[in-house]
Amino acid sequence: MAEYMDVHRGMRGITAEQLDEAHRADLAVEREEGVHFKQAWADPDSGVVYCLSEAPSAEAVQRVHERAGHKADEIHPVPLTV
């Protein structure tokens, strides 16, 4: 398992409720892919959302996001953290 940071763009105007709903949609299906979404941060003005997860691969992260209805634009493994 490794940590991944993924980025969604084009989410301009996202509300706290929509972020919460999107996160819960990920949590509802993540286990089947061996993924866990730990945290997410959103900027409604620029429409950027960052998601931090633990997962077996970037593909598994994307599969969860796709099944939850919000494909990521970028996914990076982040093996280094401080």
Add this chain to the structure above:
Amino acid sequence: MAEYMDVHRGMRGITAEQLDEAHRADLAVEREEGVHFKQAWADPDSGVVYCLSEAPSAEAVQRVHERAGHKADEIHPVPLTV
């Protein structure tokens, strides 16, 4: 105070030691700008680094990074988190 996520690109090959050193350089000057860098994540393969901070403004975040010798490429307030 608000949370900010900033992104550095072009850090391909960054090591754990270099990430730690860069983070400590931020911590050494952050107080003068009222900023606190909470966490950072790096992908040595793509050269992307994400930093999460608490700060009074995006400009204050950038001033700390500039003084520490590593200007950010993007800085976003992230008022929503889950």
